[in-house]
Amino acid sequence: MNWQLITEQQRFNELLPIWASAKTLALDTEFMRVNTFNPQVALIQLKHQNTIYLIDPTACDTVAWGLGEVLANPNALKIVHACSEDIEVLFHTYPKAKINHIFDTQIALAFLGYGLQVGYQKALKDLLDIDISKAETRSDWLARPLSEEQLQYAASDVEHLPALYDLVVEGLNAKGLLTYCQEDSALMLTEAATVPILTTLYQQFSNAWQLNRRQLSLLHTLTMWRDTSARLNNIPRTFVLKNHTLMAIVQQMPQTLAQLARVEDLHPKTYQKHGSLLLEMIRVAQHKPEAKCPPLLPLPLPKAAKSLFNLLRQQSEHIAQHYGIPADVLLRKRWLDALVLNYIDEGEQCALPLALQGWRYEVLTQPLLQTLSKQAAQLAEWRSYRHRLFN
Template identity: 35%
Template sequence: MHYQWIASQAALPAIIQKLKQSHSHALDTEFIKVDTLYPKLGVLQINVDGQVYLVDGNLDLSILWQAIFTAKQNIFHACGEDVDLIYHYAQQKPLTNIFDTQVAMAFLGYGMQVGYQAAVETILNIQVEKDQTRSDWLARPLSPEQVQYAANDVLYLQQLAERLIEDLKQKNLYDYVIEDCQSYCLSLAQNYSPEDAYLDMANFRHSSKQLMQLKQLMTWREELALRENKPRSYILKNGAIQKILERNPKTFHQLAGQYEIRSGILREHGKHILSLINELPDPSTWLKRLPRPYRYQLAETSVAIEQLLNQVSRDLSVPIDTLMRKKWMTQLQVFATQEHADIQTLNPYLLGWRLDLITKPILELIRKDQGAARQ
């Protein structure tokens, strides 16, 4: 295999020129994210016009990030972590020019989370080794095995994408996949306030007091993670937070003995953690309990929704789990209860091509069900 190791700033303009001229190119990243919140780039892999470049992550890649944002099409497989890394390093978002081969595989019925190795073997009948996943990508020099692994990750990606795009276009699904890739990159670009971090764990079983404790704990954890560039789980694991809410420790001894909190975190922040759960604002300011999950009043409502999804699935030849996910359905149920709610506030996936096919018909069924319940 022919590849070039790029460790010189002077080599970047020629690569960028190739990116500008190409209709599409394959990209991947190798990074370390063990003890930090933000990834540390080791290698950026590029396959453009059949030439593989392995770009040293120690370089200043500012102009390369910009070229990725302005490219005609960037091909990735399972782009989530790669896009997060690009957003971090480029300090720019969102990307709107992604084609993700994993998303394409889902639309074509191969499964929701097919790995790159399985995708290449299934579509191209080529076996690729995946034995360097946990390598130290910041080490220099890289081992021959690491270099081979990194190059392989983009060597077949363009070919894989071409085959998938051909199949998608034959089924008139290509535009749907492109739109879903854009929706995914947009969701990754959304900025959440640290004060909203508690929503990732909050549920209807939490009391108002527990929700207030949860908000204070997770706001503190999020701010500390951002400030010190530490993984959230390094500071306080979700499981530990849930146990704290259930047991409500009052003393440092209780906190130290029951919650598997790192000694350094306990030593530096233990007293503050106790204050966050025991020194709450006035009860009148506590958060309201979240509503229980909506349950259809009419048995035929869930049947009608299932029939609708089955029909759209047959018409488009797209699996149901690609058409609609559980969390999207929950959002539709909540949205249907809100008067004068703006439909544009829904998840981007529920807009666009799904809006008339799925979103509006399901909302109509849910609202009909709710109307029957009030009678």
Template identity: 30%
Template sequence: MNYTIIKDTQALAHVCEKARLAQVVMLDTEFVRTRTYHPQLGLIQLFDGEQLVLIDPLEIDNMDSFAELLQDQSVMKILHACGEDLEVFQHSFGCIPNPMIDTQLMAAFLGHGLSTGFAALVNEYLSVELDKSESRADWLARPLTDKQLDYAAADVYYLLPLYQQLLEEVESKGWLEAVQQESTLLISKRLKTVDANNAFLDVKGAWTLNSEQLAILKVIAKWRLLEAQKRDLALNFIVKEANMLEICRLKMTSLKQMNEAGFDHREIRRHGNTLIDLVKQGVATPKSEWPDKITRLMDDPTYKQLFKRLKDEVKAVSESTGLATEFLASKKQLNQFISWVWLDDRSESNLPDVMRDWRKDILGEILNKQMK
């Protein structure tokens, strides 16, 4: 592999101008996300069949030409397992690759598991063994080692021939439109805006609280999300979820209670008094504004048997189509479907995944009949 490292605005503009003449461009990113709310971009890899470049965003003042390439409708962007890459692009450039296809999704339509890794596919389709030992490297450190650079370049160099083989198979089996639909669905899910007022619904264990306690959690969870975004810190580095739940259960209004509960002293020192004020604010919420108690599907006595019936139908469709069961409908997607029927009364404005696009035709209607 012969690759070029791009470190200035002019060189980047030249690369992007040439890349925009290609029909398809391979993209990947390397980033760090350990303590931060947003992923921290360290490197961008690009291969258009001729240019193999590693773009250093830490050195380049103006990345506008790259953002323009991302949004160029005439160039198909190819990525693998791109969920976090989409977040990186959105946070760093305010846009995402469009149009875009994910080769992990292509492989899923060819019978591979939904989470099949890039190295496994490259080994199977290209008979090349990739060294993935640098996957956890610090991509913000400089200088990057030769081993890191080689690793990064390989991720797009081999992506092109892999994509070409997958595309041929996907087209021959009639799945190309479905691949594009699934890529669009992935984008909509990954970039879904979190409503701070509903952040409490994403707290694991929130279902264990009663309505009054949820009123407190709603206030704290909103504050935690906004604080995490403002300071660019992972949510649990603001306040741990388990601690939030304990605060709400006991309606804690003293630092002594937090100490006795074993909270980290740094958390108490930094946010203790703020949390006390938030608890008081939550307690003052009028009863008419308390959130409803969160009910779990599995607590319904008919759920277990229904879920098994639906899972059996998914298995039957899996056997007839060759698609993996977890790709057709994961547990989360089946629960989303059940909620749609039980709680949303089959609302057309809030369709679950299995009742949209390609899934509806081969699976959704079958599942829907099981609910009548």
């Protein structure tokens, strides 16, 4: 295995034009995400032709000298495997770079029937009869110097990606699925680059529909404060408030520091540093006019809706069989949930999940929408139920 560790700025600068003119690059990263809000990139692996480059971003200024632009080169194919976290790391490290032209071999393997989340090690063993070690997966990648074992491990993560790519592309072409796979790789990039809307974070709590409007106001305030505080201090959100602790504060609305201290899993540091602020947020929410509070969130669908979901899943499975696409690749549960809820709430012109646009629209989404249109009376009844429009 021919690899080079790049720790000197001059050497990095010399190699940059070579990578910038490449037509194909195998790509991976090593990063740490333990005690920080954002992942910390520790190593970037590139394979160009027959050489593997292990780039140390703690030793080289890769931002100012344009590695992001290399990754954004639309003329260079970047081959990756299971790269959603790697892409998040790269988007954070190179926020101005529009990373594109990614091909994820894990997505390709899913189209070929190997399952949604086949690992790189298993893929190499099953398809190429190659064994690689994963012993260094959980090691400290920010420690310096990196051990020989870590460097060998990092190099092995990109060494066989081009061969795996060639094999899966051959299989996809044989099934006529290559363009679908390419679209899904691009979709993964789009989803990874999507930043959650801060003002709607509170709606992601699964039991928020049970709260009254003043509780929702407090939940909204607390989630925004937690997110902002975590970002400013570069710590995980849960280091500020765990989800169940945040919800307990919302439900109980403690009035004193003593009551606040008894909330489950409230970290002593958070209580000591922010106790008075938390009580003030509670006081403001309790005294806010209801008309200025967020509206009640829609109720979950009644149990009777299960039959509709079963019908749509069966329809999707028939379509998947017709096109030779694994059913779990064609349609995921979260996409179907979003489609049905949006259709119930918004009608025929409802917003579609990104995944149900693109190639899936004609293949899958249109038939599902036609089925939903035939359930108009039932869906109108459920719409009234969800939005509490009771007689």
